[in-house]
Amino acid sequence: MPSMHTGTADPGLSEGPLGGALSRFASMPVVWRILSLAIFFTVWEIAGRSNFNWAFPSFSKTLMAFFEMLGDGSLGAAYLRTIEPLGIGLVIALGVGISAGVMMGLRRDVEWLGLPIFITMQAAPMAALIPLVTYVYGIGLTSKVLAVVMLAMPVITINSYKAVRNVPASAVDMCKSFMGTRRQQVFKIILPAASPMMFAGIRLGVAEGFSGVVLAELLITPTGIGDLITFNRSIAQYPHMYAVITSIVVFAVVAVTLLHRLEMTLFRPEKRGT
């Protein structure tokens, strides 16, 4: 049966061409990550040097621009300004989002009234509201905070709601059967059982919040990171512009990854459910 032999030779179904010791080395995630980064930066460097586009700097130039801005303090100052609306917005989004989500999960009437709004908010392009908010509240901090809240809150709320609704019915029945009050059901069973999924929603909300603050700083009025991007673009200092953009992407990804780590240590997978 020749077809069976071609089957085992398929790289997807067998382990690939690497042999014994080498494959064990290659199965280490760190090695692959470094390799992956190296390939990405090399491709970037080559693409930048090939001059295919006058506005595409090489990786080395971008890196140099990054250290230059880090050295003269302009990057640090920009981050400090950006953190302000991001932080305030996230605190509001977390407070309102989690309480709204939990209430919708616990009460049918709140669910009926609130859920369609949040489903709409999650599916709809909330960014379209940013110009409107700017138009009404001006170009100050309020608009930027609102931009962060609008983008971050829906996913936090929907996840909190789903987390509460996904608590196993038998766990709540168990508390009821021992004559637990509604309060005990909520605080001793429902909220602890819902917290892993709620936390995952918070992580997604933080990622959206980063998107919101960058968008706000690009659209409303250039401050912080948005200002550095816009300014460097206007004077055609492309390595600097790329460095800023890369740094905010890295910053957001690192923040989200750290939250993910925290999630994994707080709610170890085996403790998530029986």
Next chain:
Amino acid sequence: MTLYGYRIPSMAALLVWAVIWEIIGRFELVMLFPPFTKVLAALGDVISTPSFAAAARITMFSYLAGLAIAVVFGIALGMLMGLVKPADRLLNMWVNIFLSAPLSALVPVIMILLGMGTPTVIATVFMFAVWIIALDTRAGVQHVSPSLMEMSQSFGASRFKRLNMILLAALPEILAGVRLGVIRGVKGVVIGQLLVSIIGVGALFNLYSQNFLMAHFWALILILFAFALSLAALVGRLETRVEYYAGSRG
């Protein structure tokens, strides 16, 4: 929810919100909201203008083009990652990075590379939609039951046939990814045009805010929201159809 024994459809709550909106607007409680009836009246105004027709055309075109590329590329990338281990190890990190990165920060880069026009918007839609499609396709391919693959091997199915089987078996996950991609794509098409700001709805938003046309502004937002929701509902319906056989997959 049921009230006095009658079942109230869940989206009826939106009517309640419309009434609250109207009240807030009438009494000017929150500056952000003009009366809902005024917004509805402006709806006709907005739709009948030729600039709206142009904006709708640009939006539809760049959305569909960007999404089509994202679907084709995303599924191909996901299949590659699901089937070829080294490719997965090299690319998985990047797909995950782009999934949680603030993609709007990348739009200025696209803008200087592709110019202030439709290509930039198409690229933005693509960027927003492609990663989740790739990741869900990968998950779907990896979850194809090994016994199904062993079965097809033992019956001597050709390589092409088996690839086809994998695609079909992973279809529920792929469609779930496409649905999320459709929703993210709408966000992309709006954000792209807002940042480019001289074409499509971005230009309309500018026009309305310069002329203090609050109701028109809201009308346009309502149209965009309705567009996003009906697209999501459409793919959702398609998805339940596929889940019908996915359920029997066990």
Next chain:
Amino acid sequence: MTMAKPLVAETAVRAEDSDAVITVRGLHKVYGNSTVALDNIDLSFMRGHLTSLLGPSGCGKTTLLKIIAGLLKPTSGEVLVNGKPVRGPGPERAFVFQDFALMPWATVLRNAAFGLEVRGAPKAEREDRARHYINEVGLAGFEDKYPHELSGGMRQRVGLARALAVDADVLLMDEPFSAVDEQTRRKFQEDLIRLREVENKTFILVTHSIEEAVYLSDRIVLLSPRPGRVADIMEPDIDRNVDPDLIRREPAYLDLIDDIWRGLRHYVE
């Protein structure tokens, strides 16, 4: 079913006069508008007895148990516990769940003490009681483990300890061994027989296993599906004071299993 027929009449008479802990009267349960889960159930459960509710899936046995527990409301009819109608869960009943319903974030000790925690018992007292019953179900030394560190059988022992710790008169067990592998289940059943000698409690056990019902029960209530009705009641005449392995070889045990299977066979299609 020749052997079981007279028993129906006999128990019906006995239900009138002897002391029943739980009496079920004219119970109906309708889901939605038309699905009849339980249709006119009249039963009484004797103090100190172990009664099994046995039947194929869809016969409403779990529904009946949850109504007795006060977790579900009947459409009509009533349940009396010690002569008082049931309005909800009460201290004289404790429930053992099919999926164990343990809190994954809490230790064995806290899980076992949970019923007392909810009732506001002081920490030291409830942990003492919990420790006692953890010991009794054979889990001594596992107090500080988490549920994910235990096997399925051990998890259900925690569920049992939790139910015992609140010192209820009646233990309501909803297919307690169905999520447990066969060997563990046998050991668990033997332990349950021994436990009954120590703890003077009334057990109501929902099961779909004929062997399990015959092995454990003083009385078996056979339910038929769609709509759920009492099809038959039988009282296995088996001496359980002997070696547990001998029970499984007794002719009375084997004959009754055969009888019940013949009665249930036509529902399983």
